Amino acid sequence: MPERENERCFRELCSGKPILYGVRPAGEVLAILSESRTLLHAGPPITVDRLCGPVRGALECAIVYEKWAKSYEAAGQMLERGEVRIEPTHHHHFVGPVAGVVSPSMWVFCVKNENDENWAYSPLNEGMGRALRFGAQGEDVLKKLGFLGQVVGPVLAEAVQRSGGINLKRIMQKALEMGDECHNRHEGARLLFLAELLPHSLNVPHPSTALREVCKFIAGHYYFFVNLSMAACKAMTDAMGTIPGSSLVTVMARNGTDFGIRVAGTGDRWFTAPCQRIEGVCFTGYTNADGNPDLGDSSVTETAGLGAFAMAAAPAISKYIGGTPADLTRQTLEMYQITEGEHPDFRIPALDYRGTPTGIDIRKVASTGITPIINTSISHKQAGIGQIGAGRTRAPLSCFQEPVAALDEVGSGELRTTFNYSPSCRGVAS
């Protein structure tokens, strides 16, 4: 019976304790990035010829930022000739919003799940408007990356070190009481983070102008916390590891061309389907038709029981992604039909502190036809432009049907002997 395995998987997911312990250049964390000129991208694996516009734009921009090429055109040729390798973030315990591109000079949050001793990483967020993660290119985009690398990264690194660790789960729990859903709304979370870091920041021997800029950046940047939320969720979802017989989703991510999931019972195998369109609210001058299909690793928040799965906690997000607060609550309630349980720590005040629907079960998705809802931003489909709005989408149904068949084909007894347990499952009786 899959229930026992799913219960175990759910417990691993919910008991995660993500702590931010460091902020470091990505190349220090993952040596292959600089040693073999590798860039990470969001979602399942993909070849260069199938890249969507925003991811290609972001990769080219990262190559120019790293000074591996002098022009975006030359950068594109390096990608095509294979002189720069690309690999999925998820293959290295990374997650990145939208294009999810990580290059060695980018500073990353280093988050440890204290419960399972596993680590997860996410780059710092560049700010709103034209930004690399949306596939934008240009001097303004490079300047934002430079500010992160030269000012924000070093100031945060020292403050985080002095703090002894910032408990991200506690911040996210409180944020749910402050109208955030921890994917597309972070008005509470980023201020809670700032308030927690501040006493340590004030000990940092930096010129106060740098600290002032960093504080303003954190307080004023709508999406500052999304990368922390994502790294925390990655640390929690990775703890599910491989659990033979379990039908819970461990990864749900998009590269803008393919939507891919991984399931605890089928380990590292990806199940993919074309990314779906996003329905949302576009900035003036754009329509949903200009948008690239759904893109990014940020659906790691929904995989952990947040984001659209917690929208009932965030009525004010309706202004940003569309719909009415009543719609958003209905959609959160719908997700209880396809999940294993209610999160013991992430709770929704407006639903009388009911735990968020958590642990997407592919069997329930396949049998009900109800697919996970995902809150997301909308990138222009062409390389080099950027964000044009935000909205909601659904995961494609076939992604969930295929692994059900795979689970059914192989007896769970056989799976037990043929699957490798991930390190995070040590100590769990089989």
Place this chain on the structure above:
Amino acid sequence: MPERENERCFRELCSGKPILYGVRPAGEVLAILSESRTLLHAGPPITVDRLCGPVRGALECAIVYEKWAKSYEAAGQMLERGEVRIEPTHHHHFVGPVAGVVSPSMWVFCVKNENDENWAYSPLNEGMGRALRFGAQGEDVLKKLGFLGQVVGPVLAEAVQRSGGINLKRIMQKALEMGDECHNRHEGARLLFLAELLPHSLNVPHPSTALREVCKFIAGHYYFFVNLSMAACKAMTDAMGTIPGSSLVTVMARNGTDFGIRVAGTGDRWFTAPCQRIEGVCFTGYTNADGNPDLGDSSVTETAGLGAFAMAAAPAISKYIGGTPADLTRQTLEMYQITEGEHPDFRIPALDYRGTPTGIDIRKVASTGITPIINTSISHKQAGIGQIGAGRTRAPLSCFQEPVAALDEVGSGELRTTFNYSPSCRGVAS
């Protein structure tokens, strides 16, 4: 017809623009405090012999803090002999939470309503636990006051001055999107305030230890923002002034013995009734029976369309004051029956951004029998103890019936000639 006057009154109330421009010792703002040994207290006027325990305790503590007496006993005797005068906060454009006691050395927020050029003042909040405002006494209470006077006041004063003014209405608008109701929950508001003040604080030539302490105090103190919310609401409600014929409530305040209101159409006259009991959640070891009846000026927030009138925006407050989120929403909805309109700026996301019920109309209260709901904290009824919980109460009905009779007795034509217009009504055609 009273409608035209009420519309005018409602417009004056809603168009307020409260800006925090200064933080100064109360004695500098109101000379009589030090010149003639005067203390302010919350609510309508009262004689010393009728003071409730917490207000008497707070007045004695303030006398010791000012070094006008060496013991609380001697302080009590000074009050009884009239050697220290007491006056209502509202007679001087002040408001204070709970006992509402203000003495000359206490630092106060100075808030200007840019729309009407009127000022309002409120002392800094001392923090949770044992505090003067709840009637507590002792070295720990005096130490908190000393920290406000020597550290918090001066640091804030410089930062606020350098900021050029902090827009409190904008903070309160955002806070309603972050699960605050701006009376008994301020999780968003105090962090928004901190984030706005921070860049200016980092310019202040104070030792960083002082700034660190102040930042931690603001970020960590549940009730830090209530005094700012109250001063902002006082600045907005005072703008209604005296408008003959208007049946809207301009002041609603409690001294722990008497509940008092003022009405735009009857000017400075107080209408009072005994304070009601509070139903709420008590700290371990106490029951509602230990609580003093309803107390404080903080009902200025409900008078301005916030607090219990905005509870539907704050489902998480149910943990603190009791009830379920559904109860709280129902009670907010009930308040639309006794108010003039929906606030154009204070909006409730969960009600699809409907404006909060604003402008309490004594005629509607009297005809429906529905009395204003007030969120409040619970003080122990004995002097010297402190806060024992938080909950909700109702304003007493007779307070609203009496002024209806008073309005009916006098023709509005006669009122127009006999009433003095308050300065805030300049420019309003009669």
